[in-house]
Amino acid sequence: MAVTSDTSPRGAPARGAADSRARREAGLSGVRRFLTLREGSIVVVTVIAIIYFATSNSRFFTGTNFKTLLPYFAPYAIMAAGQVFVMITGEIDLSIGAMYLFCPFIWEKFHGLGTIPGMILAILVCCLIGAFNGFAVAVVGISSFVTTLGVLFAIDGLTLVISHSTPINTPGVTVLGNSTFERIFGGGTYSELIWAIGIVIILQLLLSFTRWGIYTVSVGGNRLGASEAGIRTRLVLIRNFVMCAGLAAFVGVLEAVRTTTATPDPSGSNDILFQVISAAVIGGTLLQGGSGTVVGALIGALFLGILHDGLIINSVNANYLDLYLGIAILIAMAINTYVSRVRTGSGRG
């Protein structure tokens, strides 16, 4: 429809017009970028939750409570960061809970090599399983739901086998629990928070400002088109599955160090899987792929943590906790969708 009447290719007036247009675009884009932030709605929802709990209970807005809150969101935020990359490609990784569970036990097997080399090797083993996930999805063509569901059961089972269903003491953990290693890898009060913030920042930069990120969006948005454009879509998929698995394994390490033991309990690890996917979706990542945000997932995880913590502080009956949690998530998603509709000014969802 809008067609310039000026067809002279390299005329000086054309160039002048282009310059002023570019300047106008740059000026507008700052404001528009801010208004169309995908994280916008979850920020609004989280602030509402904070205000609600802060006004209804004086114990909510305290330093002590913040520390209680940390383990309820930092680990999920890290795992969600990896999951977001997989979800943007239009796939899903259901095996992250199993990876999280598995890693400390395989770490214990490698412990003879030294604490840190053993840990790195254990994480690499999980990355390899992630590579298998990616290969099965991208090259063999099995749906990621099926692939990672199978891997979930297999790895959960393997964990039970190699641990003989018995809890272990985390490798490298001391009686006092304050060695440098422990303080860095999950033992320190703010260790997981710092890891979470660092990893989220790096991965958001990766997503927004590098080829890896652009290609991830491309594979999720239009896989055929991406490969026609010359993007190696299989490599992109495999890479993201590896990263997702590696981060889940790393969180397995952090949590094992924090709690000083690891228990082979698959039901707990599947709980974590649902929390992570919820955090990503609440944060604004689409289940159908093509769009997502790492920072949003962090805030989504924070929202879930606040909800959990706030309900406990308000002494909600334990039997009702999950019910309220579920209802709150639905309300949050409704607000989320409404806000994003207002934000983009579009009538459609």
Added chain:
Amino acid sequence: MADDTTPQPQPHASAQTIVAPATADDDVVRVEHVGKRFGPTIALRDISMHLRKGEVLGLLGDNGAGKSTLIKILAGFQKPDTGTLWCKGQSYSPSSVDEARRLGVDCVFQDLALINELTVYQNLFLQRERHHRPIPFLSNALMKRESRKALDEIGINIPSIDVPVARLSGGQRQAIAVARTISGDADIILLDEPLAAMGAKEGAMILDVIGRLKAEGNVSIIMILHNYVHVLAACDRVNLIQEGVIGLDKPTAETSVEELTEIVVEEYRRARLEAQEEERRHAAGNGSDVTSAGAGSAPSPDVRR
């Protein structure tokens, strides 16, 4: 992509008078006896053609004739089952779009290969992003500036290069796909129906750009078009794919809209006769199922692509 274990199509030269594969000394592309099938579908039977340096070649054919398949093979996106390709005097069998591009062959695919979720400038630089060193962050400012320039050069007005291409019209999207390819440094450009979603004015603009590229004389172009007026205006020569072979190879100066129309209408009549024949045979006796024996060569009425 292509699995090479598929049975090879048997080039049979019976019914069709195959035009002898013409060549010229200044060919940049040569295609010799290329065949390609998808399961039971024979997309290309025995294609031989050539492209001269600086030439604009129009590729015609019915829906489902195999035009896009031929273009995709040249672009490195698909592999032929049989036959050989030559590019600038060298044997040419690109294993990927990337490799074809490195050899100077680039393509505007029929489906445009745009990513809806990415912005105009991100799409324009897809798979050839500019980035900083040593930290490989994308240089968005540079890419935006160059995108602006490339689009202004074509003369298509895109309101903002910072919006996702999902928000643009069909013609604007097509212009972006064309701009992406011609602003690269390919010297062999393949265009699969570049004017399909365009209004008259936008179409004229793209043809203008192609005329300008031709005048500069550095690039050779193969273009799939459906409008014969466009073909005669923009192309030096036409090739028509019929039943999996090149059925016509003529300079545009020696043909006319009437002749091209007549050929296609004739083809349609024949296909319909064959279909009626088939129906009659089917009605006569359902028992003896002579599945696809001879009629398999008729262009399928499949209109998808």
